[in-house]
Amino acid sequence: MQNITTTIKKLFYLWRRSQVPVKQPTKISRIDNLIIFLVCILISIISSYKLLLISPLNIADIYSWLLSFIEILISSVVLILVSKKENPTISSRQIFLIVTLLLAVQVTKLALSSTISPLSIIIPPALIISQGMGSITALTWVSIASFSWPDPAVAINNNLFFILLVCSSVVSLLGGRIRSRAQLLQLSIFVPIGSFLSQWILIGEDKISPFNTQNLVLANRDVYSDSLLLAIVMLFTILFIPIFESIFELLTKARLLELADKEKPLIRRLSLEAPGTFEHTLLICGLAEEATRMIGGDIDLIKTGALYHDVGKLHAPNWFIENQDGSKNPHDELDDPLKSAEVLQAHVDEGLRFARKNRLPKLIANFIPEHQGTLKMGYFFQKAKEKNLDIDEYYFRYKGPIPQSKETAILMLADGCEAALRAMSINASDKEALATISNIIYSRQKDGQLDDSNLSKGEIFLIKRAFLNVWKRIRHRRIQYPTSKNNTFS
Ligand SMILES: [Fe+2]
Numbered sequence: 001m002q003n004i005t006t007t008i009k010k011l012f013y014l015w016r017r018s019q020v021p022v023k024q025p026t027k028i029s030r031i032d033n034l035i036i037f038l039v040c041i042l043i044s045i046i047s048s049y050k051l052l053l054i055s056p057l058n059i060a061d062i063y064s065w066l067l068s069f070i071e072i073l074i075s076s077v078v079l080i081l082v083s084k085k086e087n088p089t090i091s092s093r094q095i096f097l098i099v100t101l102l103l104a105v106q107v108t109k110l111a112l113s114s115t116i117s118p119l120s121i122i123i124p125p126a127l128i129i130s131q132g133m134g135s136i137t138a139l140t141w142v143s144i145a146s147f148s149w150p151d152p153a154v155a156i157n158n159n160l161f162f163i164l165l166v167c168s169s170v171v172s173l174l175g176g177r178i179r180s181r182a183q184l185l186q187l188s189i190f191v192p193i194g195s196f197l198s199q200w201i202l203i204g205e206d207k208i209s210p211f212n213t214q215n216l217v218l219a220n221r222d223v224y225s226d227s228l229l230l231a232i233v234m235l236f237t238i239l240f241i242p243i244f245e246s247i248f249e250l251l252t253k254a255r256l257l258e259l260a261d262k263e264k265p266l267i268r269r270l271s272l273e274a275p276g277t278f279e280h281t282l283l284i285c286g287l288a289e290e291a292t293r294m295i296g297g298d299i300d301l302i303k304t305g306a307l308y309h310d311v312g313k314l315h316a317p318n319w320f321i322e323n324q325d326g327s328k329n330p331h332d333e334l335d336d337p338l339k340s341a342e343v344l345q346a347h348v349d350e351g352l353r354f355a356r357k358n359r360l361p362k363l364i365a366n367f368i369p370e371h372q373g374t375l376k377m378g379y380f381f382q383k384a385k386e387k388n389l390d391i392d393e394y395y396f397r398y399k400g401p402i403p404q405s406k407e408t409a410i411l412m413l414a415d416g417c418e419a420a421l422r423a424m425s426i427n428a429s430d431k432e433a434l435a436t437i438s439n440i441i442y443s444r445q446k447d448g449q450l451d452d453s454n455l456s457k458g459e460i461f462l463i464k465r466a467f468l469n470v471w472k473r474i475r476h477r478r479i480q481y482p483t484s485k486n487n488t489f490s
């Protein structure tokens with residue numbers, strides 16, 4: 001009996017955990033909600049109005065139109081809810097993209113369904129959605145776009161419909177995982193080849209006639225023109241994906257990996273003008289990546305975010321201890337804790353300015369203020385207190401916001417632990433290293449910095465273990481290997 005109770009309690013706990021959003025959902029303004037709703041109404045009208053063009057019109061026809069209208073409207077709302085569930089931080093612009101693509105597809109079906117293959121109408125938008133919003137949203141979009149045809153007179157060949165569903169599902173599933181433009185290119189070649197072979201086998205070379213004519217690419221509609229058109233439209237889609245990325249702030253895997261390239265001008269500048277900060281950044285990347293892998297977060301996102309988190313230090317590299325190289329500390333010469341605190345806050349403000357100037361996506365720019373949260377600049381606050389007892393702590397705290405996602409929270413913890421771990425003696429034991437890590441993380445927790453991040457106790461435990469593993473690796477690298485005097489190169 002006790003076992004059953006424990007199991008029920010565990011299941012209840014797991015269910016409750018699954019209801020906690022991974023990231024704080026983005027608030028969408030009323031006007032944006034209204035515009036999106038109007039687009040959904042427009043989709044429903046376009047997808048169903050032809051049912052009203054029958055003459056003579058009777059009650060049964062009006063009833064079937066109403067059903068169809070409501071069905072499409074509900075489907076569009078479900079699509080938006082699924083996209084919000086898969087991407088809690090989705091912006092109104094991105095939702096607008098999803099519904100507008102659905103609207104465009106329905107209009108294209110009305111205008112060109114007798115001349116263009118359904119494959120070329122549905123698969124390319126599915127690629128854009130899967131790249132920007134993930135596979136589940138893309139699959140939902142594909143199912144709505146495939147099942148609702150605005151013109152009831154159009155009868156689709158069953159085999160072609162099956163091929164359409166398979167190809168678009170493959171694109172939706174693979175599109176969300178693709179990590180480079182080269183893989184995108186491969187997909188845009190292999191999917192048309194696959195559709196060509198399947199159409200050839202299932203439908204036959206000359207018998208494809210879901211619609212009457214097809215003059216768009218080659219001669220009359222055939223498998224060659226269908227697949228060639230699909231390949232061309234997909235290649236054009238790939239060419240336009242970077243434009244979609246910048247207009248709709250889509251953060252594809254390929255874009256993330258491009259931004260993580262250390263030859264990017266901003267990162268190159270960091271390595272040349274602030275080498276200490278660059279080294280600190282690389283070590284943080286290692287800590288954050290390991291911890292994110294442990295808790296199953298977005299590794300590509302945190303790697304790229306970590307790389308840019310301190311770019312703001314470029315505004316005055318020598319004011320930060322890691323770049324001082326034993327030379328004079330400008331803060332000592334300034335001897336004004338309040339001004340020093342302003343310089344520290346400026347690395348966040350300037351970082352955001354660099355992010356805007358370099359058009360960094362919002363999800364990456366978020367790492368810049370959130371890695372500091374509202375942490376206290378303890379050293380300068382203490383100095384200020386020595387000078388003036390009445391000074392307000394407010395002036396010695398970063399402006400925030402505190403981390404809003406698990407990834408930015410991990411970066412804050414890695415940022416806090418990096419210097420302490422680097423400074424530890426190589427003779428320090430694992431227990432000592434773990435105690436240092438735990439103290440730093442506990443102080444962040446106590447200060448309320450992790451309140452909005454949704455990190456669970458279990459995840460914080462895993463993050464500590466991950467940091468310890470990286471520390472062990474660093475220690476291993478720092479141990480000098482004994483070398484023989486006669487054979488130093490072996
Ligand atoms: Fe920082």
Ligand SMILES: [Fe+2]
Binds near residue numbers: 280
């Ligand atoms: Fe940092």
